[in-house]
Amino acid sequence: MNSRRRRCAFALLSAAVCLLAPMTGFGQDTQSGDSLVPGSHPEVRYDGKSVVRVWPANEKQMNQALALSENLWSERLIPTGPIDFMLDAESLPLLEDIGIRWQLLIEDVQPLIDAQKDRSVPQGDDWYSQYKTFAEVSAYADQLVADYPTLAQRIDFGTSLEGRSLFAIRISNPATGGEGNPSILLNGCQHAREWIAVMVPMYIIENFLAGYDTNPDIERLVNRVNLIVVPVTNPDGYVYSWDSQRMWRKNRRNNGGGSYGVDLNRNWSKFWGGNGSSGNRNSETYRGPSAFSEPETSALRDFILSDPSIVSHIDIHSYSQLVLYPWDAIASDPPDLATLDGLSRIMAAQIKSVHNETYRVMMGYDLYPAAGTAMDWTYGVEGILSFTIELRDKGWYGFLLPPDKILPTCEENFAAVTGLADQFSQLTLDVDPLFAGQPTTMRIYQADPNEMVYVVYSLTGEGSVYVPVLDVVLDVSSPKLVGSDQADANGYAEVTAFVPNNTPLILVWFQAAQYQNVSNVVLTQVN
Template sequence: MKLTAALLLAPLALAAAAPKPNAHISYDGYKAYRISSGQNAASIRNKLAKFAAVQFNNFNFNPNQALDVAIAPDEIPAFEILGLSTEVMSQDLGADIAQEGPLASYERVSAQAVPSLTWFNSYHAYNDHITFFNDLQAAYPQNSEIFNVGKSVQGRNIFGIHLWGSGGKGSKPAVYFHGTVHAREWITAKVVEYITYQLLVEYNNDTAVTAILNNYDFYILPFVNPDGFVYSQTSDRLWRKNRQTRSTSSCVGTDVNRNWPYKWELPGGASTNPCSETYKGQAAGDTPENKALVNFTQTLANGKGIKLYIDWHSYGQYILLPYGYNCQARAANHARQNSLASSVAAAIAKPYGTRFTYGPSCSTLYTTTGSSTDYLTDVAKSELAWTIELRPTSSSGNGFVLPASQILPSSVEQWEGIKYLLAAM
């Protein structure tokens, strides 16, 4: 979700316009800076805007305190003579991306066999993710099924996997997970896959997991922005939005997590500029992805109800509670949510000591409007509705391109937190 610390900000010129088909955007030699702005953010943005060579994106943790910019190699000297107060966050964005490692091939065990845990040693192509889920479901056909909620802009299925326990399919309140709404946040898919894997593999083997799956129906959508994810793998590793075009602009993409039809119209938590990373769309819920998600969400809400919703993002290590649209607003059950978040953070820390900050989304991080968690809280009436920002911290040099060596540790610590939450809520 965030664009802080090292990274990894695509220059506005790259984010705004789509490259030619099959073109690949390289960040080799790009240098990332954090510009200290304090209360002078507007004047600094104006200064940069007048300097034509510098393209920047200012969607960070707190744009009143800092602006993050990515500068092409041949523009670095001109940028540095501006005399701004800066900190170098990355010497070479391309080198940071290379540390992520190549996409690995999926090694299938055999038909109807449980996929190997080696899946979590590497990142994989989108089609391999589809095969992984199909194989995982085929190994547990009695308590799982693959489903689709709709189509993306480019016609890909927005698919999910439904898990259930001894009560039978659809008999219990819903636990509902979303991953990869922001395309470049690859670690989110891996984490929700690991949680899915553990729920199925440990059912009837682990008493606590068996009780969890007997108490809830799980609906897990690992790629709610499949087009953007594919584009981030084939053309621009740092692509965030969907791939929707608009007749009124040459810029591509809408932020699906600013497009939900609740508090969408409020200013300050999203952008009306089609070139912005947080572009909210022309109307509430006007992306095909959001239409599909809203319809499915309401189906769950009108059925057995939604007990827990989590929208998985990276990065920063946060557990974010309602609300995003107003920094003073609190959910009716805020005290209980906050207490649970504190205990979940403690459980996450047990394997490796990783620390997560928790609190209401707006006051803890920044204002968001048209977000899924606010919609799930007030419209779909989910008892708990959280955003979890995964590794690394906002001060880390990795950001969105988390090395593959951190996939399994990130997944293990989240599983510890989720096991606690599912048993305690």
């Protein structure tokens, strides 16, 4: 068995929740006769409903069990399970009759929903002690921008089907490069019922801003990397999930015939229409009539296209505790597999370091195929290093994660984003191709602004050499100075050197350094 198959077999053990679902019809809107005026929908209650996880022994068992389902929580019917779904508590004995292996996840759904909406205890100073409505999220985002006017900016980049603002908060320090710095895009809540995927982006915004004045590590990151955060990608669905159907997933497109909603994370153009999406408008993974048919996806696409500084992207979902990288739709390794896997592992390690929670790292497809996702589009079309994080938990509460789990989930994922941002804030050296007898240019990015940058070379390879005057350990042996330059206010420097004649095919190692700061090593060969 090759490694790909091993990974697939491994994936079958997981609770694949967020990204895929079959044609089940559970997405049908029971309120389809109502008007689309926000707030006009009666609240649907879930009294006497339970959530179970099943492991079918065969297809017949799976179909018998799913006949009891009233709302599928898993995104794909992995034939051997686990499959999570909601059902009437009175149907639980029927699982015994079927003879299927099953586990009770939630005995009574409604009290957990009530707890998520509970406002009887004052939030005090902790905004993250309660889930927040779209209006509260939007207002708090405005407040944060007002509190940090030099670093934060609100960008309203589009309008949802029902007329709500699609907005991002951009965190960038114009005094340290701003426009020229690389940007990381985060977006939450493509899927309406994943409420924790709204709170985490808000926490990340707040703590990058607040940390700028109090934490030198955060100050350094904000000086070198921009953060662009869309807390609510699907505001109509999110509002509907609060006001009417807590378990709503899609947007609020009227598909006709009493059917509502397009799955926004099946509506992106890369691999649109492929395996792991549905053409059935009643499906929870209905891809829409065409790629980018929905204003929520097309506006975010245009926003991304307008900003070439975006180098990395995290699409935030729940639940399952996973860090996924491309591809979602195909079994092939992505061209940047080592980089994507490495960055994913850095994020998972950062998460683990905070509250000891394990988020498993894997390629999206190995969990389950999903076609038309945001991650595949940002990576496959724009070359952005992209990830999907599935937040807490592993299924004991699922979408109904209790309010006291909001803050720890936020804290560990803030650590993940700082770990990712750190990777894009390092001193970076690029070297043009070397030709014997010609000059060549070396470009240095992410340097400490206005400080000297030194470029060294080695003809003998990697090593470990301490340089007292810079207080750094160089990673090359017998280093010799190529040249130096003072970094500009954007942290950019440039060194030009002449490649001697009669040096073809010689291997050369380069590295840049500043005081207490070294770059990557570049290995190249003279042409």
